[in-house]
Amino acid sequence: MQICRFACVSLAVFALAAACGAKEFHVAPKGLDGAYGMAGAPFATPKRALEAVRAHRAAHPDEDVTVVLHAGTYRLEEPLVFGPEDGGSAERSVTWTAAEGDEVTLSGGTPVRPGSKVTEAGVWHAGVPGVAEGEWYPRHLWVDGKRAVRARWPNADADPPYVQIAGGGLAKDLKDFTLQFKPGSVKRWKGLADTEIVVLKLWSALRKRVARVDPKAGTVTLRPPHVQGSRSNCARKGMWVYFENSADFLDAPGEWFLDPASGHLTYGARLGESPSTSIGVVPRLKRLVVLEGTKVRPVRNLHFVGLTFAHTDWPLPEAGHDGRQAFFWYGGRDAPEEVAFPASALHWRWAEGCSLQRCTVAHTGATAVRLEEGCKRCDVLDCCIVDAAGNGVMAGVHRDPGRRPKEGATAPLPRAPELPQNIRIQRCVIERCGATFPGAVGVWVGFARDVEVSHNRVSDLPYTGISIGWQWNPSPTSAAGFTVARNHIDECMQLVGDGGGIYSLGWIPGTVLEGNLIHAIRRNPQCIGAPNNGIFFDQGSKGFVMKQNVIFDTAADANRFNQCKKEWHTWEDNVLGAKPPAARLEALKRTVGPQGKAD
Numbered sequence: 001m002q003i004c005r006f007a008c009v010s011l012a013v014f015a016l017a018a019a020c021g022a023k024e025f026h027v028a029p030k031g032l033d034g035a036y037g038m039a040g041a042p043f044a045t046p047k048r049a050l051e052a053v054r055a056h057r058a059a060h061p062d063e064d065v066t067v068v069l070h071a072g073t074y075r076l077e078e079p080l081v082f083g084p085e086d087g088g089s090a091e092r093s094v095t096w097t098a099a100e101g102d103e104v105t106l107s108g109g110t111p112v113r114p115g116s117k118v119t120e121a122g123v124w125h126a127g128v129p130g131v132a133e134g135e136w137y138p139r140h141l142w143v144d145g146k147r148a149v150r151a152r153w154p155n156a157d158a159d160p161p162y163v164q165i166a167g168g169g170l171a172k173d174l175k176d177f178t179l180q181f182k183p184g185s186v187k188r189w190k191g192l193a194d195t196e197i198v199v200l201k202l203w204s205a206l207r208k209r210v211a212r213v214d215p216k217a218g219t220v221t222l223r224p225p226h227v228q229g230s231r232s233n234c235a236r237k238g239m240w241v242y243f244e245n246s247a248d249f250l251d252a253p254g255e256w257f258l259d260p261a262s263g264h265l266t267y268g269a270r271l272g273e274s275p276s277t278s279i280g281v282v283p284r285l286k287r288l289v290v291l292e293g294t295k296v297r298p299v300r301n302l303h304f305v306g307l308t309f310a311h312t313d314w315p316l317p318e319a320g321h322d323g324r325q326a327f328f329w330y331g332g333r334d335a336p337e338e339v340a341f342p343a344s345a346l347h348w349r350w351a352e353g354c355s356l357q358r359c360t361v362a363h364t365g366a367t368a369v370r371l372e373e374g375c376k377r378c379d380v381l382d383c384c385i386v387d388a389a390g391n392g393v394m395a396g397v398h399r400d401p402g403r404r405p406k407e408g409a410t411a412p413l414p415r416a417p418e419l420p421q422n423i424r425i426q427r428c429v430i431e432r433c434g435a436t437f438p439g440a441v442g443v444w445v446g447f448a449r450d451v452e453v454s455h456n457r458v459s460d461l462p463y464t465g466i467s468i469g470w471q472w473n474p475s476p477t478s479a480a481g482f483t484v485a486r487n488h489i490d491e492c493m494q495l496v497g498d499g500g501g502i503y504s505l506g507w508i509p510g511t512v513l514e515g516n517l518i519h520a521i522r523r524n525p526q527c528i529g530a531p532n533n534g535i536f537f538d539q540g541s542k543g544f545v546m547k548q549n550v551i552f553d554t555a556a557d558a559n560r561f562n563q564c565k566k567e568w569h570t571w572e573d574n575v576l577g578a579k580p581p582a583a584r585l586e587a588l589k590r591t592v593g594p595q596g597k598a599d
Helices: 046-059 582-589
Strands: 022-027 064-069 072-075 080-082 094-098 104-107 109-112 123-127 167-170 177-180 196-200 205-214 219-222 240-244 255-259 264-268 280-283 289-292 302-305 308-310 344-349 355-357 360-364 367-371 376-381 384-388 393-395 421-426 429-431 443-445 449-454 457-459 466-468 480-485 488-492 500-504 507-514 517-521 533-537 542-547 559-561 570-572
Touching: 022 046, 046 064, 046 080, 046 094, 264 280, 344 360, 360 367, 367 376, 367 384, 393 421, 443 449, 466 480, 488 500, 500 507, 500 517, 517 533
Parallel strands: 022 064, 064 094, 072 104, 080 289, 094 302, 104 308, 289 344, 302 355, 308 360, 344 367, 355 376, 360 384, 367 393, 376 421, 384 429, 393 443, 421 449, 429 457, 443 466, 449 480, 457 488, 466 500, 480 507, 488 517, 500 533, 507 542, 533 559, 542 570
Antiparallel strands: 109 280, 123 264, 167 177, 177 219, 196 205, 196 240, 205 219, 255 264
């Protein structure tokens, strides 16, 4: 699967079998897991290679190890989980790489092909085993590498593609959630129990299942349980919505519907798609690769080079998903991790000196890449992060480990997480995130230290491009030393509001925003949130150096300050609000981000 087409900067590529003291294992789709794993007798599955690496590292800790995956798609039955014993050491590395020139995909999906029922109108029919039995219910479909649209009303190309809330909302006692629409505008659609509503709120979105509809009164009652989200960003009169996942909505090319009772999938083919040659994929797994070390024994010196990771899902919780900001939903104080922070396809925790290089992460059901607690000296370099349902790349934790109890407090604070440190996200293409959850961002950096986000192309997003910081007051935090430099950020803020090309929150000393090119910051006609800006300095933002940034073609002012002041930052040679001369703009474009875009 070739997703990206941009010129990668040369890297110090790892020495493989030619290096002295190195061991090499090979994996190929037509290999055998009972083989020796050599070039002439490769394993068949990455799981078998993982077992072989673990055994070899235990017996030969002083050798580098390389796993070479040959061309093909490897459909994972479960996530690949790497513990401390599966990585290297301070001196020795373990590298998983695609063979030179080969396209290698590790997929969490299952292929579906249309059967004999293909109508003259181009509607395909296929069965998805296990759905009717209740084993799974995939929420996504990709055909020939393109995300299909879950059947929706109004259609995405309607004018407008939403209907407006006339009244109603969530009851104070959380027992009822009913929204009012124009009488006669809504219907008792087929499969109502599986139909969902998506509400475009001020800076995020609400996604919940529908319980019942009264067409005559124009009311739509949402299925409990209900959770109180941000009180300033609740679904209410004036907001716009669309409905999703009913057979009644299936009326446009590119739309699909999966009947949970029969497992019958229906898809309206796009122009040029053929049932005899096109390939559909539905996701089974929530995660693809997990690095899970401990504070005492982190996963060390583990690297992934030139691989594609694709096709994950994330089941909607019973209470739905009431987006907060940057895709988060806490779901109450007792919400489990998987609910509060939807699963990431690649999830790293307590990893040191690990990297993702020249890889593609695509077609995910939630976040693509997340580096969280205990990650140190980890890199995401020259990668392509595209078509994520949620965030693109996340680095940081959401709780400040330096937070202290308030005077007189009786309840203890939650366990303090270990800050990620020395993280680099560089030269990546990060596009089309937030495909399912419009409050998502391209890059999120929360509580962390010494994080560099530079030379990336961040584009085509429903909300903010790069979000830094995570505290809603001007108090000092543990976050420090962020560098956001030479990024090309455009075509952001396409659906919701109150964000920008870059969004900041809280006091982050030692932070530098330098040489970023920010333009084409949009405003959806149905957006009712606060203004969309080139850079939005939100509450408590303090201690930045703003240098040589160029910002123009923004829906509102180039910069905006909320509960913070321009004087709290240092300013030098920025071009704000006016398009620079053509020569300077072209010169700047050559210094920011990868020069191409994703396919």
